[in-house]
Amino acid sequence: MRTTTGWQADPATRALRRTHLRRRDLRPDDVAIRVDYCGVCFSDLHALHAHEDNPDGALVPGHEFTGTVSEVGGAVTGFTTGDAVAVGNIVDSCGTCPMCRAGQENFCRDFPTLTYGGRDRRDGTTTLGGYSREYLVREKFAYHLPPGLDPAGAAPLLCAGVTVWEPLRALGVGPGSTVAVAGLGGLGHLAVKMAVALGATTSVLSRTPDKADEAHGLGADGFVVSTDAGQMEAVRDRFDVVIDTVSAPHDLTPYLRAVAMDGTLSHLGHLGPVTVNTTDLLIGRKKLSSAGSGGRTSTAAMLRFCAEHAITADIELLPSSQVNTALERLERNDVRYRFVLDMSDLD
Numbered sequence: 001m002r003t004t005t006g007w008q009a010d011p012a013t014r015a016l017r018r019t020h021l022r023r024r025d026l027r028p029d030d031v032a033i034r035v036d037y038c039g040v041c042f043s044d045l046h047a048l049h050a051h052e053d054n055p056d057g058a059l060v061p062g063h064e065f066t067g068t069v070s071e072v073g074g075a076v077t078g079f080t081t082g083d084a085v086a087v088g089n090i091v092d093s094c095g096t097c098p099m100c101r102a103g104q105e106n107f108c109r110d111f112p113t114l115t116y117g118g119r120d121r122r123d124g125t126t127t128l129g130g131y132s133r134e135y136l137v138r139e140k141f142a143y144h145l146p147p148g149l150d151p152a153g154a155a156p157l158l159c160a161g162v163t164v165w166e167p168l169r170a171l172g173v174g175p176g177s178t179v180a181v182a183g184l185g186g187l188g189h190l191a192v193k194m195a196v197a198l199g200a201t202t203s204v205l206s207r208t209p210d211k212a213d214e215a216h217g218l219g220a221d222g223f224v225v226s227t228d229a230g231q232m233e234a235v236r237d238r239f240d241v242v243i244d245t246v247s248a249p250h251d252l253t254p255y256l257r258a259v260a261m262d263g264t265l266s267h268l269g270h271l272g273p274v275t276v277n278t279t280d281l282l283i284g285r286k287k288l289s290s291a292g293s294g295g296r297t298s299t300a301a302m303l304r305f306c307a308e309h310a311i312t313a314d315i316e317l318l319p320s321s322q323v324n325t326a327l328e329r330l331e332r333n334d335v336r337y338r339f340v341l342d343m344s345d346l347d
């Protein structure tokens with residue numbers, strides 16, 4: 001076994017504490033990565049809250065990180081020591097099911113192995129995430145970080161970025177499309193940047209009026225205060241695609257009403273049961289969809305696109321020792337627009 005240092009949930013104190021972690025020995029198809037930067041995703045908060053209620057096993061969050069290859073296994077062909085790499089929230093899949101064969105490892109029928117809180121397919125151990133100084137991953141699930149992308153700002157592309165990229169692409173967003181992004185947070189601000197770069201006319205639907213200037217700065221043409229019924233009525237049947245990244249359970253009705261005829265509401269944020277009045281779908285033949293994470297092919301394509309269009313997250317970089325502050329502030333919606341942890345203080 002190898003050892004490293006990271007931030008592990010402590011249900012007794014409801015905080016993360018610095019501790020030594022055990023990592024597997026390097027396998028022939030593994031790359032070992034020195035984790036340099038790890039983004040703080042709202043899903044980490046969901047996972048921490050679930051763990052507080054049911055503290056079963058160790059939890060080390062973190063599933064969007066960039067770093068440097070420190071060692072490669074004997075069968076690795078795509079990476080060498082010193083390469084800049086990125087890892088997202090999937091670190092393995094069955095590789096043989098129709099979804100995996102179609103390049104959608106994120107939808108693996110055998111369920112993809114998650115970067116943390118997943119079950120390693122070979123030794124059955126629980127995966128521990130990127131809030132740590134070292135991570136070991138099959139080379140198939142590591143991505144070259146294109147030159148020119150700032151490694152700290154690029155870390156959130158690996159979860160927040162690809163989660164909005166896949167539906168934008170699958171729904172054919174491009175020049176002439178009208179897109180609205182509901183919830184201007186980590187996912188939302190990257191959705192705005194990507195939709196704008198794809199050529200769409202893009203608006204933000206936000207409950208936070210203070211974000212209007214920043215939304216325009218990100219390239220959005222429109223800004224709608226989602227809690228203002230009059231403003232929402234004014235955009236009724238307006239958008240080909242609404243990307244919903246709201247992190248709390250919420251009524252989909254106002255967002256469905258903003259979708260244009262034959263358009264789609266892509267519900268990516270808080271996952272779980274929702275109630276839909278089918279009349280809101282019937283009127284305008286509207287569609288309700290969801291998505292999450294990305295397959296290997298589209299993750300690599302997303303990184304190339306972001307390099308070409310100079311897209312990274314707008315981040316607040318903190319030393320990893322401030323991880324608990326980052327999580328508290330994220331929960332209060334007090335971040336513009338993604339916390340990224342600098343892991344170098346774990347040496």
Ligand SMILES: NC(=O)c1ccc[n+]([C@@H]2O[C@H](COP(=O)([O-])OP(=O)(O)OC[C@H]3O[C@@H](n4cnc5c(N)ncnc54)[C@H](OP(=O)(O)O)[C@@H]3O)[C@@H](O)[C@H]2O)c1
Binds near residue numbers: 270
């Ligand atoms: N599908 C997937 O695979 C996937 C992947 C990653 C994350 N997620 C989920 O996506 C959600 C967003 O994640 P994130 O990291 O982008 O979070 P985030 O940075 O906190 O952004 C969420 C945004 O939603 C809005 N919001 C928050 N609470 C709200 C409420 N009660 N009512 C209305 N709007 C609210 C806020 O935007 P405004 O201030 O602009 O209203 C907030 O900035 C989380 O639930 C996360 O777990 C899903």
Ligand SMILES: [Zn+2]
Binds near residue numbers: 041159160
């Ligand atoms: Zn995430």
Ligand SMILES: [Zn+2]
Binds near residue numbers: 093096107
């Ligand atoms: Zn599979």
